[in-house]
Amino acid sequence: MKDPTEILTGVIFYSHLTSKRKEVAAFMAHNTLILMVEGQLSIETAGGKTILQKGDIMLVGKNQLATLTKIPSAEGNYETIVIVLQEDLLRTIALEEKIEVREPYTGSPFVLIPPNDFMQGYFQSVLPYVRHPDKKIRASMGMLKVREGVTLLLYAMPSLNSLLFDFSAPYKIDLKKFMLSHYHFNLPVEKFAQLTGRSLAAFKRDFKKVFDAAPRQWLLEKRLVEARHLIEKKNKKPSAIYLDLGFESLSHFSRTFKKMFGKVPSACIPAL
Template sequence: MTNPTEIIPGVIFYSYLSTMRKEKVGFLKHNTLVLQVSGHFTLETSAQKISMSKGEMLLIGKNQLGTLTKTPMANEEHYETIVIFLQEDLLRKIAMEEQIEIKQKYTGPQNILVPSNDFLKGYFQSVIPYIRNPTKSITADIGILKVKEGVKLLLHVIPEVRNLLFDFSEPHKIDLQEFMLSHFHYNLPVEKFAGLTGRSLAGFKRDFQKIFGMAPRQWLLEKRLTEARSLIENKNKKPSAIYLDLGFESLSHFSHSFKKKFGKAPTECMVLQTAREK
């Protein structure tokens, strides 16, 4: 089965795996509600590491960078999740219909394990028929209704998440240096880094030049390559095991860039390090 399978376009997804999978997903764009049907799920961001197992639910906040690890458990044979995207345009409609106003900015954790409750369990049970019959035509109207139902149940169970769900403000301007040093390994366009730090592209480039003394793309490449060399020479990491985690799209691109900067291929660094240790 394709992973993930789109059940209601853009809204509800079903994920199935039989082997462990680690995904450096980069940008988590939407608020997202996840039910762990089976297996083990871990989300790691710069601020949190949060895990859940069979039967647990997680609310993931929007506009984050993170890594997902999906692991089937030996006694369950596979990994399954149901994922509901709470897209901003739908949340805006709900806010208008329900006359919801946010009087103070949400300051709690971006990712919240949802307490076990019959209401949300029943909600996810109502999604299962769509998963079992994915070939049937599902209208956008049904998707909107399912999101509204999920949001109302979330507010019933955890009222304080209203400030998280209905905060439609732009990301505020944050410490660019701290953010980039923590997130340089994500394979994102410079425009996305700019938005996540609360800046226009021009403002981001200007501030970046002042802080790092070079253009963002140049700095990102050099930072990733320097980190790669350290991992290879000091921690005996194989190039094939680290290039994706450092934001490179392919092993060939990584190897070419590495050799251009350091004068030798990453595999040559491994050989030299092994020789020194003998």
């Protein structure tokens, strides 16, 4: 089975790993509801680390760049249900329910939902679909389940209104601080611009002022310099770091590394 499995395209996902720790970089574009069924999930961002244990339910705010570490339980199982609360659906709910957000959300983007029978029952009703992906869930039924989840979230924590229904564009943030914290994520320049609250043209203009370089060139050089540091000073293997530094393949990493430093990454490994 592909992991994670899409139960409803782009909306409901089921992740099931057995006795295998896995670390991935991810961009969480939408508000996302997670149930930790088994094992442990570590979500690390520039702002800190959040850990989900068995039974935890968490709402993660949109536009988060994170490193996800999936850790199986002592019995060797890892299992999560992930429900993506797409903005189009949330806009529809806001219109139908006449929901208005008067104050911006200022809390943590990682909200642990207090245990309650309603949310537990909700996820129990989703489990049959995710554990039997061959039994295709109809899109209309799937979206009803998502709407139900939003309703129960607001019942449990009415204050989540301002997180779920904030449709404003990201405000303009400190570009230098953001890029130095997130350069290793494999995202197009257009996405970095969006996340810093800028148009692409404004992002390139501000980037040039801050770093005196074009974004793509700076990103490549920053990642390669960090790679060399990790290999030479931290004894990291090239195969263990290229994905974490935003390179899509080991061969591409090796070619660009050699072009910049005149030798392949493996030649930088300190002799024992």
